[in-house]
Amino acid sequence: MxxxxxxxxxxxxxxxxxxxxxxxxxxxxxxxxxxxxxxxxxxxxxxxxxxxxxxxxxxxxxxxxxxxxxxxxxxxxxxxxxxxxxxxxxxxxxxxxxxxxxxxxxxxxxxxxxxxxxxxxxxxxxxxxxxxxxxxxxxxxxxxxxxxxxxxGAGIGTKGKGETNIEKERRRSRREKQQIVTKLRAVAGEQRRRMQERKDKGIFVIALVGYTSAGKTSLFNALTKKQKSTNASLFTTLDSIVGRMNPRNGQRPILISDTIGFIRDLPPKLIETFKSTLLESVEAHLLLHVVDASDPEFAAKIVVVEDIIRDLGVTAEPFLVFNKIDLSTKKRIEEIKAQFVDRPHVLVSAQTGDNLPALRQQINRYLDAAFPG
Ligand SMILES: Nc1nc2c(ncn2[C@@H]2O[C@H](COP(=O)(O)OP(=O)(O)OP(=O)(O)O)[C@@H](O)[C@H]2O)c(=O)[nH]1
Ligand SMILES: [Mg+2]
CATH class of the missing domain: 3.40.50.11060 (GTPase HflX, N-terminal domain)
Incomplete structure (x- = not known):
């Protein structure tokens, strides 16, 4: 049962x-x-x-x-x-x-x-x-x-199949794997084509990355005025979603994508598998790395995330967005500013909206750099 x-x-x-x-x-x-x-x-x-x-x-x-x-x-x-x-x-x-x-x-x-x-x-x-x-x-x-x-279903309560027909099963599983790989390649190709189309139209593309539960979807909602579901549990978001951010008057459009969160000790092969979901991050003009500033372990988690995005082939340094500052003391905020003085960053709260204008300003700075003149 x-x-x-x-x-x-x-x-x-x-x-x-x-x-x-x-x-x-x-x-x-x-x-x-x-x-x-x-x-x-x-x-x-x-x-x-x-x-x-x-x-x-x-x-x-x-x-x-x-x-x-x-x-x-x-x-x-x-x-x-x-x-x-x-x-x-x-x-x-x-x-x-x-x-x-x-x-x-x-x-x-x-x-x-x-x-x-x-x-x-x-x-x-x-x-x-x-x-x-x-x-x-x-x-x-x-x-x-x-x-x-x-x-x-839930994966509980199922009995073993016994040790017969292993070779047959192995062959079946290999075939199934091959079919999935082919289908995923097609999905990735289609996604790449869409991405290129956006770029050709001169759209500025931003991708949110970060440890699971850092507040990526909350920030996505705050910037796009959408209402995608957020949750205190882990891995609420699995599929990439794309939303439009309101540009400055007369400015080129900005798209933001939200995607799956990272976690420590993921085998590299698993990350490889999720590449088609993560393509948007690889191809974006700007990567915003969302960090939960209220988490005592955030420094170790920044390293986990940056290792993974490097494995994905991203070479540009992501822009750090320290989120949930409504949960942090003034002292903590000052410590973070001092610790990351050498890296471009902002401190915000996706929940209260605190300091989001500063984030928008930074985004515009990157946009101007990507499309000069
Ligand atoms: N206090 C506070 N809570 C926040 C803030 N931003 C997000 N949260 C909460 O943090 C939890 C995780 O937020 P999500 O936006 O779902 O985080 P995520 O990074 O998209 O998480 P996954 O998709 O599960 O990887 C939710 O309970 C949010 O309400 C913030 O600025 N302040
Ligand atoms: Mg999410």
Whole structure:
């Protein structure tokens, strides 16, 4: 039976160097992801080991205690806070079958992909997710007890297929992947053509990028007067949307695109998969990097985002927009200004509209530079 609110056990292996307190801070984001998925965090487990166990990620003793917890707490999904290879995930899951036949063992990327498939609207986004799942799940997909979660509704409560016909499944999955890649190429080509058309018409194109939940869609709404949905949970936006910003009198039109947010520890292959969604960012005249100034971890998140956009092939330095200053103290705002004195930036609140005129002014400066005379 599929439960309304699947029960999660969050697990992390930490080496002897890592402080327990730091690991627990890292778990907060995972907890937020579980909540976004619609799950309930029932337990958190840290295991100290210098290296994950080669076969089952956690050691044999831990497999036994995990089993006991799963039984006692009636856990549906064990999610590991990390990127785990699919053999380890599969063997750990299999070791737990005698305790609960439909237990799921996911890593962080499985969880993120399942959230993506809940939120995807457009055909392109859906295709990208299936492709990412084929890549990430590897052999777990076919036969080896795997489940293609996007095809199973919430992805909970499905049983393994057994180990027969693996070769047939593998071939089928390879074919499916090829078909998706071809379709996505067509989507990307079409998007590129539209982008070029806009550029040829002399339209100034801005793309919003940033960590998930930084406030990209809120800023998009504030600048375009649209009402796209925003939410405190993660990955509210998956599909790119484009809106028009009111230009100065007689000025050329400005288009802004809002897209999927980034998060740490995304495998490069996954980013590759989402490239067609992110094309708009690559091709834009100006990239606005939206940062949640009220987040104590924002500096590390800036690095995550900039690494990803570099991987996408963007060479220009994005313009930093520190958002949510309504939540920050005056002292904090001064600190940010001092810390980023060497980089072009503005501090705004998409919610209250504070300092948005300064952002518009900066945008116009970039526009004038892109289309001189
Ligand atoms: N206080 C405050 N909250 C804000 C501001 N901007 C956005 N938020 C809130 O932050 C949360 C995330 O905002 P979104 O605009 O959905 O963020 P996003 O970057 O588009 O997030 P994803 O699409 O999920 O990656 C929502 O709860 C917003 O209401 C702001 O300036 N001030
Ligand atoms: Mg959004």
């Amino acid at each position: 599929i439960r309304q609110k699947p029960r999660f056990l969050l697990l992390e292996v930490i080496d002897s160097q890592r402080e327990q307190a730091a690991a627990l801070v890292g778990m907060r984001e995972l907890e937020m992801l579980v909540k976004t998925y619609g799950g309930e965090r029932v337990a958190i487990e840290l295991q100290r080991r210098d290296h994950p166990h080669v076969a089952t990620y956690v050691g044999p003793g831990k497999v036994v205690t995990l089993g006991e917890q799963i039984k006692q707490l009636d856990i549906d999904v064990v999610v590991i806070n990390g990127l785990v290879n699919s053999g380890q995930l599969f063997r750990l899951e299999k070791a737990l079958w005698p305790i609960k036949h439909d237990i799921k063992v996911w890593d962080r990327v499985d969880l993120i992909l399942n959230i993506f498939s809940q939120h995807a609207v457009s055909t392109a986004a859906k295709l990208q997710i299936v492709l990412a799942q084929i890549d990430h799940m590897g052999p777990r997909m076919y036969g080896l007890g795997g489940t293609v979660l996007s095809r199973q």
